[in-house]
Amino acid sequence: MTERYLEDFAVGQTFRSGQLPIDAERIKTFAAEFDPQPFHLDEAAARDTVFHGLAASGWHTAAVTMRLLVESDLKPAGGIVGAGFDEFRWPRPVRPGDELRVESEVLEVRPSRSRPDQGLLKVRTTTLNQNGEPVQISIGNLMVPRRPV
Amino acid sequence: MTERYLEDFAVGQTFRSGQLPIDAERIKTFAAEFDPQPFHLDEAAARDTVFHGLAASGWHTAAVTMRLLVESDLKPAGGIVGAGFDEFRWPRPVRPGDELRVESEVLEVRPSRSRPDQGLLKVRTTTLNQNGEPVQISIGNLMVPRRPV
Numbered sequence: 001m002t003e004r005y006l007e008d009f010a011v012g013q014t015f016r017s018g019q020l021p022i023d024a025e026r027i028k029t030f031a032a033e034f035d036p037q038p039f040h041l042d043e044a045a046a047r048d049t050v051f052h053g054l055a056a057s058g059w060h061t062a063a064v065t066m067r068l069l070v071e072s073d074l075k076p077a078g079g080i081v082g083a084g085f086d087e088f089r090w091p092r093p094v095r096p097g098d099e100l101r102v103e104s105e106v107l108e109v110r111p112s113r114s115r116p117d118q119g120l121l122k123v124r125t126t127t128l129n130q131n132g133e134p135v136q137i138s139i140g141n142l143m144v145p146r147r148p149v
Numbered sequence: 150m151t152e153r154y155l156e157d158f159a160v161g162q163t164f165r166s167g168q169l170p171i172d173a174e175r176i177k178t179f180a181a182e183f184d185p186q187p188f189h190l191d192e193a194a195a196r197d198t199v200f201h202g203l204a205a206s207g208w209h210t211a212a213v214t215m216r217l218l219v220e221s222d223l224k225p226a227g228g229i230v231g232a233g234f235d236e237f238r239w240p241r242p243v244r245p246g247d248e249l250r251v252e253s254e255v256l257e258v259r260p261s262r263s264r265p266d267q268g269l270l271k272v273r274t275t276t277l278n279q280n281g282e283p284v285q286i287s288i289g290n291l292m293v294p295r296r297p298v
Contacts, residue, residue: 034212036219037228050230050292058231059212063183066208070185079186081199082207082239089233143199 003077005147006119009109017068017102019130022056024096030060055093061100061136065127068102076121076144083120087139092129099130107139111146119144152226154296155268158258166217166251168279171205173245179209204242210249210285214276217251225270225293232269236288241278248279256288260295268293 024043031040035057038045046054070080094100108122121144127136173192180189184206187194195203219229243249257271270293276285 030212033216035215039228050227057212057215059208059215062211063179063206063208066184066206067182078199079188084236084238085234087233088237090231 003075004144005077006109006111006121006144007147009076009106009121009144011106011109013106015072015074015104017072019099019101020064020068022060022064022094022096022098022100024054027054027056027060027094027096030063031057034059051093054096056095056098058090058136061090061094061127064100065102065125065136065138068100068127069104069125072102072104074104074123076142078143078145081143083141083143085138085140086122087137089138090136091134094129094135098135100127100135102127112143117146117148119146152224153293154226155258155260155270155293156296158225158255158270158293160255160258162255164221164223164253166221168248168250169213169217171209171213171243171245171247171249173203176203176205176209176243176245179212180206183208200242203245205244205247207239207285210239210243210276213249214251214274214285214287217249217276218253218274221251221253223253223272225291227292227294230292232290232292234287234289235271236286238287239285240283243278243284247284249276249284251276261292266295266297268295 039049039051040057043054104123104125110120112118121142125138126134129135188198188200189206192203253272253274259269261267270291274287275283278284
């Protein structure tokens with residue numbers, strides 16, 4: 001895969017990632033460092049919470065999503081640099097044993113108003129589990145360089 | 150700190166966190182697992198990128214923000230459970246040696262339309278570095294239980 005400049009992207013393009021499994025041990029160690037709440041730390045303690053069992057921190061899901069996105073064919077020149085999100089949500093929990101993958105779709109491509117060498121790419125990124133159910137949906141804006149003339 | 154139910158929150162309340170330092174080593178190991186791009190992995194490789202030097206992955210900043218928020222006095226009963234974000238952005242990079250802290254402000258408190266035992270809290274969360282400069286700004290919606298009658 002070569003890297004893509006703004007001119008190489010078009011509305012409607014889609015990109016897929018490989019898969020990444022999420023195990024109970026990493027759910028707990030991630031949560032111990034970054035999101036120490038009972039439903040992310042311990043199966044028994046998680047049972048009586050809103051999650052009814054151990055679930056990954058949403059930030060763990062977000063981090064794994066980024067890994068899958070970086071390794072997908074999206075490959076903007078200069079890297080994946082997020083300018084912010086228009087939407088970001090976790091429609092269902094990620095459970096131990098889930099296998100996650102990512103589908104992204106280009107929604108908008110436009111040159112930057114302030115920086116003539118840059119553009120913005122609006123991308124919907126959906127993280128799916130092994131049953132094809134979305135576990136994270138985001139609409140983000142990426143900074144992408146324009147092709148040098 | 151006791152836990153707070155929906156009825157204990159009011160628009161305009163603010164909550165502050167402690168501080169957490171970000172070092173170069175954890176920036177790199179976080180990135181190696183979740184965001185393997187040159188500007189997060191290696192000082193020399195980062196120099197010629199849009200970041201002009203090593204910067205933490207935005208997801209590392211987001212994860213540290215969650216840690217600070219969980220340990221702050223916000224303390225909704227049932228834990229901090231995000232239903233999604235209306236806004237989410239990183240206005241400037243986090244650098245090795247930065248000390249992060251979080252300020253959150255309640256923007257809206259409302260009972261859930263579909264679940265009589267739950268409500269939604271709209272919270273602006275700003276992550277600041279040691280110079281008081283915002284490095285992450287989000288407006289998120291948290292699910293908070295109503296006080297049992």
